[in-house]
Amino acid sequence: MTPTMSVLDVIEIPEFEPRLPVADEQSVLGLAELLLKERDRADELLLDESRQVDLIPRFLVLSVVSYTAYALAMVLLLNAAPQEATPTVLAAGWSAGLKPALGLWLAYAFGLIAAIGICLPSFYFYGLLAGVKTSFLQIVTQCLKGSSSTAIMLIGVLPIYVAVALGILIFAAPLRVQELVLNLGLMLPFMAGLWGCYSIFRGFMKLADTLPPKRRERREFFMRQLTLACAACYTAVTPLMIYAIWVRFTE
């Protein structure tokens, strides 16, 4: 029987601030809320094997919607910019038509997520090397959580970037500056990706709880290095993927 105890004499009841509502873990928006506000809970959710199957499509929705919004914003900015300010990497294939716009959307929305599929075996192998008790499905969920975190951060940063870029375009800043800002825009998902890497790092460290306590400390150091390796692997594959899709679609 659990003991009960009293600490203090009863006094007049103070007024408590109302608690914030708990995020609805069953919905996509609730999941986004968890990733933003209750990251510990999100990490715990991923440890629950029965929820992983359900979480994968939801993480995908977050990623696809966010990358689509980003691609749309970039298409609008690139169309608004003078031809001479188009970033060198896009200059050969860019025009105001539908095909380049679709190409850019496909390159980012598909490339950023599909690159995870290419890196998955490496991630799984890294996890096994670290001695973590994990499954392939868990690795997929962790990586998609990282992608969703990136997507959410991207959506957060995007309005600021669009405002700045529009200002530069409207006030006709020098072409060099415009090109620089548009280049920065193309790199935005990679900058937001740092947040995704941190999210994956947190998830992997949570998996370290599956290790015996004696080995945990030693393995955690190793896992930090492995997470870095994961991030490096993904960072190397993704731009290649995006570029290959873009070139293929616009040539």
Add this chain to the structure above:
Amino acid sequence: MDLLDSSVVLYLMMGAGVAVAVYVADRSGSAAERGFRVVTSTAFWPLYVPILFRPAEQTLAATYEADPRDNMAIAIAQVDGELQAALSSLGGWAEGVLTREKDRLGELRSAWTAQAQRVREMDRLLAMPENKIRLVAEAGNQRAAHSEQARQRNLERVQKLRTRAYDDLMATLAWVRELVSMIHLAKFTGAPASRAEDLVAQIAAAVEGLSEVSWQDEPVTEGACMSLSPRLQ
């Protein structure tokens, strides 16, 4: 057709195969959800393959737990929410204990979830139709009758364990709620930080209140001996 084109065709063919498998394997959710799963599994099939190849018992468990929002899950979410709110209100007052007990507090929710899962598993076992069937032994077959009785006793014991695990979980949750209310009370009555530290330490120790019944705790019955080694009789 160059190498890239043929790779894309191959990729999409595999994607189509995985999409069909995903559609057949999981028909839950609305038409839009199913449609989204099929489309994304064509494009991102490497992410869906592990779902199709997950172990069968995991699939079974997922089927049973299609609605994880049972009363235990709701109670855990409620108490955890209250606890987090109380702990976050300790900022600037008793932060030391939060740092010290961070790990144990983090384990608390996992322990509750694990206990709830254990109860659900026992419920599942007890609800299996084969466990409700009593074998009628032929007249004179004492050994069969004895085994059946022992089997029934073991099932009753599982039922008791289930009740105990459930009661322990609910009692621990209620106790943590009580402690949470004490934290609020202590804070607003200007109690010293050491009082909060004491309360938080008790909450962190609540994880130990959950029962862990191991096989050593259960006496080996005569029936169990018989069923393990009938030839020794």
